Amino acid sequence: MREIMKMVVVLSLISGLSGAVLAWLKDATKNRIEEQVLTYVQGPALEQVFPPHDNNPITDRKRFEVPGAPGESVTIFPALKDGKLAGYAMETYGQGYGGDIGVIVGFDAGKDALTGIGVTTMKETPGLGTNVAKHGFTTQFAGHPLEKLELKSKGGSIDAVSGASYSSTGAITAVQKAVALRDKLKDEIGKTWQ
Amino acid sequence: MTEYFLLIISAIFVNNILLAQYLGNCPFLGCSRNIGTAAGMGAAVVFVVVMASGFTWAIQRYVLVPFSLDYLQTIVFILVIAALVQFVEMFLKKAAPPLYKSLGIFLPLITTNCAVLGIAIICQRKDYGIVKTLVFSFASALGFMLALLLMAAIRERFELSRLPQSMKGAPAGLVMAGLMSLAFFAFKGMIS
Amino acid sequence: MSTLWKEFSKGLWNELPPFRLVLGLCPTLAVTKTANNGLGMGLAVIFVLTLSNMLISMVRKIIPAKVRIACFIVIAASLVVAVELLMQAYAYPLYQQLGIFVPLIVVNCIILGRAEAFASRNPVLPSIADGLGMGVGYTASLTFLGALRELFGYGTVFGAPVMWGSFKPFSFMIEAPGAFVCLGVLLAGMNFFSAWQARRKGGPDAVPAVSDCGSCGMCDMARKRG
Numbered sequence: 001m002r003e004i005m006k007m008v009v010v011l012s013l014i015s016g017l018s019g020a021v022l023a024w025l026k027d028a029t030k031n032r033i034e035e036q037v038l039t040y041v042q043g044p045a046l047e048q049v050f051p052p053h054d055n056n057p058i059t060d061r062k063r064f065e066v067p068g069a070p071g072e073s074v075t076i077f078p079a080l081k082d083g084k085l086a087g088y089a090m091e092t093y094g095q096g097y098g099g100d101i102g103v104i105v106g107f108d109a110g111k112d113a114l115t116g117i118g119v120t121t122m123k124e125t126p127g128l129g130t131n132v133a134k135h136g137f138t139t140q141f142a143g144h145p146l147e148k149l150e151l152k153s154k155g156g157s158i159d160a161v162s163g164a165s166y167s168s169t170g171a172i173t174a175v176q177k178a179v180a181l182r183d184k185l186k187d188e189i190g191k192t193w194q
Numbered sequence: 195m196t197e198y199f200l201l202i203i204s205a206i207f208v209n210n211i212l213l214a215q216y217l218g219n220c221p222f223l224g225c226s227r228n229i230g231t232a233a234g235m236g237a238a239v240v241f242v243v244v245m246a247s248g249f250t251w252a253i254q255r256y257v258l259v260p261f262s263l264d265y266l267q268t269i270v271f272i273l274v275i276a277a278l279v280q281f282v283e284m285f286l287k288k289a290a291p292p293l294y295k296s297l298g299i300f301l302p303l304i305t306t307n308c309a310v311l312g313i314a315i316i317c318q319r320k321d322y323g324i325v326k327t328l329v330f331s332f333a334s335a336l337g338f339m340l341a342l343l344l345m346a347a348i349r350e351r352f353e354l355s356r357l358p359q360s361m362k363g364a365p366a367g368l369v370m371a372g373l374m375s376l377a378f379f380a381f382k383g384m385i386s
Numbered sequence: 387m388s389t390l391w392k393e394f395s396k397g398l399w400n401e402l403p404p405f406r407l408v409l410g411l412c413p414t415l416a417v418t419k420t421a422n423n424g425l426g427m428g429l430a431v432i433f434v435l436t437l438s439n440m441l442i443s444m445v446r447k448i449i450p451a452k453v454r455i456a457c458f459i460v461i462a463a464s465l466v467v468a469v470e471l472l473m474q475a476y477a478y479p480l481y482q483q484l485g486i487f488v489p490l491i492v493v494n495c496i497i498l499g500r501a502e503a504f505a506s507r508n509p510v511l512p513s514i515a516d517g518l519g520m521g522v523g524y525t526a527s528l529t530f531l532g533a534l535r536e537l538f539g540y541g542t543v544f545g546a547p548v549m550w551g552s553f554k555p556f557s558f559m560i561e562a563p564g565a566f567v568c569l570g571v572l573l574a575g576m577n578f579f580s581a582w583q584a585r586r587k588g589g590p591d592a593v594p595a596v597s598d599c600g601s602c603g604m605c606d607m608a609r610k611r612g
Contacts, residue, residue, distance in 0.1 A: 007450045014445070014457055018269075018464035025468055026265050029475040036478035099321065123321065214562050216416035220495060223411070265471065268489040269463040276459060308412050308493040315486045360577035364408050368570030376563040 035059070042091060042104060045118025046077055048138075049106030051086045053079035062192060067184050074181055077104075078193045085109040085193040091120060092177040096170030098123035101132065103171055105141075105178035109190075114149075116142040117175060122167070129167030137161050137168070146179050198329055205333035208382055211309055212341040213375040218309030222342060223367045225300070227353075232346035236339030238300040240332065242282065243310050246275045247331035250314040251324055271314055276305045309338055344374060390515045397519030403496050404527045404569075405576045410496045413487045414528060415565040421544045424532025426480040427487065428525025430473065432518065434465045434491055439505040439517030441465075446506045458501045459492070466492045496520060535559045535568055 038058045046057055057077035066072040079087040089106040101122040106115035119133035131137060140158050141149075150156025151168060160168035182189075211217050218239075225235040250271050258264045283301045286294040304310060313334050317327040348370055357366055400406065404414040410431075417427045441461050449457045470488050473481040481488060491497065500520055505513040533543050539560030541549035558564045 003450060003452075007453045010449055011453055011456060011460070014460050018460060019266075022266065022464055022467055022471075025471050029471045032475040033471070033478075036474060036476075040478045040482065216412050216562065216565065217490075219411040219415065223408070266467060268467050268470065268492055269460065271489075272459055272463050272492050273456075276456070306493045306495060306498065308490045311493050312486055312490055315489055319486065358574075358578075360581055361574045365570045365574035365577065368566050368573065372563045372566030372568075372570060375566055379561065379563060 042077075042120050045104040045120045046089055046106075048118040049087075049089055049104055049116035050079040051081070051106075051108070051115055053081050053086050055080040057089070064185050064188060066181065067188075074185070076185070076189060078189075079106075079109075080193060083194075085190070087115050088189055088193075089115075090178055090181060092174040092181070094170040094173030094175075094177065096122060096124050096132075097129050097164070097166035098125065101167065101170040101174060103174035103178070105175050107178075107182055112146050114141050114144045114146070114175075117171070119171065124164070124167045129161070129164040131161040131164060132167045132171045134161075137171070141175065146182075149175055149179060198326075201326065201330055202333040205330055206337040206340065207378060210337045210341055210375075210378050211313065211334045212338050213371065213378045215312070217312040218307050218338055219371075221303060221307055222345065222371070223364055225303075226342055226345040226349050226367070228350055229343065229346045232342045233339075234296055235300045235303075236342045238297040238304060239307065239309065239338055240335040241297070242275075242279060242301070242304050243313050243331050243335040243338075244328060245282070246278055246310050247314050247317055247327050248324070249274055249278060251317060251322075251327045254318055267315070267318065271311055275310055275314070279305050309335075341374065341378075345370065348374075390511060393512045393515040394519035394522075397516065397521070397523040398526070399523070401520070401523075402527060403520055403524040405573060408573070409499060410494045410524065411569070413490065413494060414531065415562075415569060417484055417487050418528055418532040418535055418565065419539070419560050420536040420542075421529050421533035423480070423483050424528035424530075425525065426477065427484055428521070428528045430469050430484075430488065431491060431494065431496065431524050432521030433469055434462065435497055435500060435521045435524075436514055436517040437465050438462045438497055439500055439513040440510060442501045442505040443508060443510045443513035449506075454506060455498075455502075458498055458506075462497045462501070463492045496524065531569065531572065534572075535564060539564065 035058060038061070043058060050057065055078070057079055060080070061075050061077045063073045063075050066074060074090050074092075077089045078085055079089070087106055087109050089104050091102055091104050093100040093102050095101075099122070101124065102120040104118045104120055106117065107113075108115050117138050119138070122130065122133065124130050124132065137159075144157075148155075148157045149172060151158055151160050151165070151172060153160065153165075156172075158168075158172060205211070209215060212219070212222055221235055221239075226232050253270060253274060254264070254267065258267060258270060263270075279301055283294075283298060286298060286301075313331050316334075317330060320330075322330060345367070349367070352366065352370075361369075397403065403409050404411060413427055413431075418424045438458075438461055442458060445457070466489060469491065470481070473484075473488060500517060504516045508516070537543055537548065538556045539558075541547060541553045541555050559568065
């Protein structure tokens with residue numbers, strides 16, 4: 001009996017101690033990990049969509065509450081040039097064929113147009129759906145006005161990736177979501193970064 | 195249906211857990227002396243891998259993620275696998291003595307077989323649902339068993355052949371594994 | 387001091403982990419595409435191995451024998467999670483490169499093998515020396531194998547081009563088959579070298595390292611238990 005007690009005590013002591021240390025470490029590294037993930041996962045796509053800028057959009061990022069939808073928030077990455085807002089981007093998701101497709105959508109600060117899109121995460125079929133991340137598809141969005149962001153088959157002006165209509169729709173859904181969010185947050189963003 | 199078929203073929207042949215993903219080498223070299231041992235080890239691995247993947251999937255989904263403890267994944271998974279192996283061992287001893295006799299001695303070895311923890315983690319990283327997790331882990335474990343059996347068959351032959359003294363044992367086993375891996379490499383072109 | 391040095395240095399040659407005590411092969415094969423990855427993995431193992439040896443040696447007297455394996459696993463796994471967090475925070479590209487082999491350090495036979503064979507029976511300082519020595523030996527082996535494969539597979543070492551201009555990379559080396567063959571040939575070379583050394587000293591032929599479950603510390607434990 002004593003032996004069993006000792007086993008239980010020692011085991012739970014060790015587990016408890018390591019749990020406490022790890023929880024502390026997790027907390028201590030949380031911000032840095034978030035930044036690293038943003039730099040290496042979202043970073044390349046961000047650079048792809050932004051106009052020329054001289055700040056680090058990742059360290060300057062800011063979370064915004066979505067008006068009219070309590071509890072929902074979105075992170076905006078600003079691109080500043082000489083201290084003035086040149087453009088901004090956000091990450092949104094759309095349902096593709098294999099799961100959510102993450103898309104960074106960049107907006108021009110001056111006029112109502114996109115600066116470009118970049119795909120961050122996806123689980124689409126290699127060789128077909130993954131083409132939504134490729135040049136031919138994403139370049140259609142650079143400089144595109146905010147209207148008619150829809151596949152040509154649905155009356156818009158975007159060519160789908162051939163053989164991957166689900167994935168194309170997923171990417172476009174994400175873009176549309178970003179446009180809707182931008183409409184709600186436009187003024188607030190303009191106030192935050194002049 | 196095609197999706198599952200592709201998943202199975204790719205897990206067994208194209209991304210063979212042993213020959214393409216390098217998981218589970220210790221038993222691969224250690225337990226491939228003869229076909230009987232290899233078959234026992236392989237069967238035990240299939241059994242444990244499927245159970246472990248199912249359990250860890252449920253724990254990740256219903257315990258770790260809701261309490262945002264997913265950074266403890268490694269600890270929790272390895273403990274679950276260790277406990278599961280113990281439990282399976284006790285259960286088999288009581289419920290199915292013949293099965294225990296043939297698989298029992300391999301069970302304790304499996305806790306540290308990195309293929310078990312590896313497959314469980316791969317399923318999480320790929321975000322598979324429960325059905326896909328079970329199918330994928332079963333197929334991967336079958337791939338492991340296949341590689342183990344093939345290796346044992348080859349090794350039974352070359353135990354009798356004249357090898358340079360310094361090539362005997364692990365070095366020859368590794369070179370053989372390399373050649374097998376080269377053969378399996380040919381499947382890569384099959385599914386792009 | 388001299389005993390500490392003895393514990394440290396045995397991991398560097400006589401009991402060099404992946405080559406002499408055929409231990410921890412999976413990461414040895416998987417992460418040695420480049421010298422850099424090999425080095426990174428090695429450093430992670432040094433961290434886990436040294437600290438786990440130290441902690442286990444510190445608590446060795448209060449751990450009941452029956453649950454010692456469970457305790458070792460908890461300690462090793464906690465350290466691995468710590469490495470995962472630190473790596474994500476300070477070396478994210480490396481973390482992406484090593485993939486699932488970072489969490490798999492916990493089932494690396496070296497960690498539990500040293501815990502059982504050494505740290506649970508020796509005082510703290512020798513245990514640290516043992517862990518450090520084994521870790522450094524492991525790192526050196528991984529880096530060496532990585533450099534070799536990178537040299538032939540990409541024509542570079544640590545990312546710096548070293549081969550002549552018309553060199554055609556030998557991509558076999560960076561794929562799975564190359565890893566197996568390369569390690570096999572290296573092991574054979576080590577065996578040959580020790581046999582030659584033994585013969586020169588006039589002693590009996592050195593027995594080549596036999597890979598069996600017996601060489602893996604954990605499997606050995608399991609067998610004793612079973």
